[in-house]
Amino acid sequence: MEPNKVNEFSSIESETLDPCGLKLQRPLSRTSYERNDDQADWSKRLKVDLDKYYALESVDLFCGYPWNSALMPKSCSFSRCNKVMQEGGHVVHGNWQAQSVEVSRTRTGYLQELWKVHMESCVDASPLVVFKGSDIYLFIGSHSHKFLCINAKSGFTQWETRLQGRVEGSAAIIGDFSQVVVGCYDGNIYFLEFLNGNICWTFHTSGEVKCQPIVDAHRGLIWCGSHDHNLYALDHINKCCLYMLPCGGSIFGSPAVDEARSALYVASTSGRVTAISIKELPFCTLWLHELVVPVFGSLSISSPNGYVICCLVDGHVVALDSSGSIVWKRRTGGPIFAGACLSSALPSRVLICSRNGSVYSFEMEKGELLWEVNVGDPITASAYIDENLQLVSNDPSISAERLVCVCTSSGGIFLFQINSDEGIRNHQRKYVVREFARLKLEGDVFSSPVMIGGRIFVGCRDDYLHCIALLLKPET
Known part of the structure; x- marks a missing residue:
């Protein structure tokens, strides 16, 4: 059955934007309004937005790169757990240009919604944000079967496709940025045209697909797991499945590709972690490691040591080396359902969120606990580190700080200010988390949220996708 579509894709060029890319005529409290609204209604809405804009302008010091930039250096995508990919399918491990904002140690910020899009049902998927030329787009689906492409600056829907089942998994974009890939509860993996949401190809599995697909651009493949216990390697050009691997259990989390070692790792709800050599066809299994406890979160690979970070539902965090041996194993205070967050903005560290309400930072090499902060409510999603924004002090002895975004299951959004260079005493570094x-x-x-340059994008079970801005409180 052909999906329903609205709002065919078009580049928005003639509409007034504020310096942050926010459309002034758009009401911040609604998704959008039809373009054929009468002029009187449009004028009223414009006045409301102008009032809100000027109220924000005096305090929004975070409204910088990339939101006021005309062009990113290259087309790129941002996804949960700080996964960044450039056009061509190359995973980015270094930081993008970061805007520095001078903030005194006693000053704090606050969060304000810029826009929200009604998705008609729960939004459990995480957003995929894509920079392409001077435009920024967001792709996300919901339990309503809707899958949308949204202008990430304004919140206007570019196009909408209604699939044949609930969408809980995050989307991915193929290497040349021409198609978006997303799994669905109907067992299908959909390949949609970037420009208009038309379905290019559908691959059917025998179970629900909650796994976010990953791109293997070097081999021209899309890897995705299913509740049918199988991992699939899909060739979207020739529209065929090149490889299928039984994994012993359902696959919730994304697999991880280690390009340096030509290997792929995947985990399942049986607790099995499988390593595959993907150097050349036919692919072959390198090793199996039975963790016994289910793995729901996506796997992550640390650079440059190639450790595979696995988050277990019993609260353990396990680092495996490229041969499948356990390098370190640490326990948190509650179950873990989301993958680890790794970022070069906070190098040599891995951030883990637990259902006990704590965020943990472990040192990558030996698994030493660096810090723990508790937010008071369960956390089911992954953290996100804003790599495009850093806070600097007028004191040159204090290094730049980063912001970590954490969302609780009860709807709380927290930003933490992280500093690791407060000085070394007795050969131990002091970590400050505010x-x-x-x-x-x-x-x-x-x-799981995505945070870019002071903008937070996150889905919610209030049936909305939210865009939230970080603002700076005035000096007292």
């Missing part, structure tokens, strides 16, 4: 801002949404949050 709450910088918080906001409460009106529904539960199981979606």
Whole structure:
């Protein structure tokens, strides 16, 4: 059955934008309004937005790169757990240009919603944000079967496709940025045209697909797991499945590709981690490691040592080396359902969120606990580190700080200010973690946030996708 579509893709060029890319005529409290609204209604809305814009302008010091930039250096995508990919399918491990904002140690920020899009049902998927030329787009689906492409600056829907089942998994974009890939509860993996959402190809599995696909651009493949216990390697050009691997259990989390070692790792709800050599066809299994406990979160690979970070539902975090041996194993205070967050903005560290309400930072090499902060509510999603924004002090002895975004299952959004260079005493580094801002949404949050340059994108069980801006409180 052909999906329903609205709002065919078009580049928005003639509409007034503020310096942050926010459409002035658009009401911040709605998704959008039809373009054929009468002029009187449009004028009223413009006045409301102008009032809100000027109220924000005096305090929004974070409204910088990339939101006021005309062009990113290259087309790129941002996804949960700080996964960044350039056009061509190359995973980015280094930072993008970061805007520095001078902030005194006693000053804090606050969060304010810029826009939200009604998705008609729960939004458990995490957003995929794509920079392409001077435009920024966001792709996400919901339990309503809707899958949308949204202008990430304004919140206008570019196009909408209604699939044949619930969408809980995050989308991915293929290497040349011409198609978006997303799994669905109907067992299908959909390949959609970037420009208009038309279905190019559908691959059917025998179970629900909650796994976010990953791109293997070097081999021209898309890897995705299913509840049917199988991992699939899909050739979207020739529209065929080149490889299928039984994994002993359902696959919730994304697999991880280690290009340096030509290997792929995948985990399942049986607790099995499988390593595959993908150097050339036919692919072959390198090793199996039975962790016994289910793995729901996506796997992550640290650079440059190639450790595979596995988050277990019993609260353990395990680092495996490229041969499948356990390098270190640490326990958190509650179950873990989301993958680890790794970022070169906070190098040599891995951030883990637990259902006990704590965020843990472990040192990568030996698994030493660096710090723990508790937010008071369960966390089911992954953390996100803003790589495009850093806070600097007028004291040159204090290094730049980063912001970490954490969303709780009860709807809380927390930003923490992280500093690791407060000085070394007795050969131990002091880590300082401060709450910088918080906001409460009106529904539960199981979606992992994406935070770019002071903008937070996250789905919620209030049936909305939210775009939230970080603002700086005035000096007192």
